[in-house]
Amino acid sequence: MKIAVLGASGRAGSEIAREAAARGHQVLGIARKPAGIPVAPGIVxxxxxxxxxxxxxDLLRGQDAVISAxxxxxxxATLLxxxxxxxxxRLLVTGGAASLEVGGGTRVIDxxxxxxxWKVPAMGGIAFLDALRGETEIDWTFFSPAALIFEGPRLGSYRIGGDQLVTDAAGDSKISFADYAIAMVDELEQHRHPRTRFTAAY
Structure with missing residues (x-):
């Protein structure tokens, strides 16, 4: 597929661009400062x-999908x-964890x-998701990460959730940027969550 990755110079965006290109997709990496975009075969x-x-x-014409990081x-409204x-x-969005639910339906942000x-930027993500939920023309997916997304190894495994925060046996919710990128590109290819939100964690 031909994929545009917005914010391809950032931590999540750069990992997603690398992962998509490594799987043979044609990646158009877009950033205000393109010097920070990964240099790899398949990434322009x-x-x-x-x-x-x-x-x-003008940049997005001809792309099969857009991944926003x-x-x-x-x-x-601007992006749509x-x-x-x-x-x-098709639009896939790197979201935030703040709107995920914990026990009793309480959101992480609450x-x-x-x-x-962190509340002001987190509310931006919540507003973005709310706006997407009213969208019927663009096939969107909002990918909320675990509570902690960190620089770490590429394990190649994760667990999927919906609106509930995914935690491990110790009660922690975390995933590396590398494995977050795997989950995002898996969603791109498998299309399991059209017009909905999902999450992933170890």
Whole structure:
């Protein structure tokens, strides 16, 4: 497939671009500073500003799918508008864990230990997901990570969840960026969660 990865110079975006290219997909890596995009066979780096939907649409034309690893200062309306203009029907989004549910239906963001300084950016992710849930034209998937996503080894395994936070036997919820990328590209290829949110953790 021909895949555009937005935010391909970031931690999640760079891993996703590498994973997709390693599986034989043609990856268009888009970032404001393309020098940070991984150099690997199958990845074409290009400069782009996702806050400009018209310019972004020009870059996205001809792609089979878009994977967004952007921060949520780029709104769902802006991104969906660019996809519609470009004629791209599939969007996968690197989401946040804050809206996942823990015991009793309480969201992660509403738990007492959730850091106050993280709430504003986390609410951006929640608003983005809420906007996607009203979208019927673009085939979207919102991938919430584990509570902790970290630089670590590529184990090649993970467990899938829906709206509930996935934890291990010790009660921890975590996944490496490398394995997060595996789960994202698996979803790209297997298309198990159309127009819904899922999560993955060890």
């Amino acid at each position: 780096p290009v400069a782009g500003d996702a806050t400009d939907p018209n310019a972004l649409a 952007l921060h949520f200062d780029v709104t769902a 508008g660019a996809l519609r203009q470009a004629g791209v029907k 738990t007492p230990d959730f850091p106050e300084e």
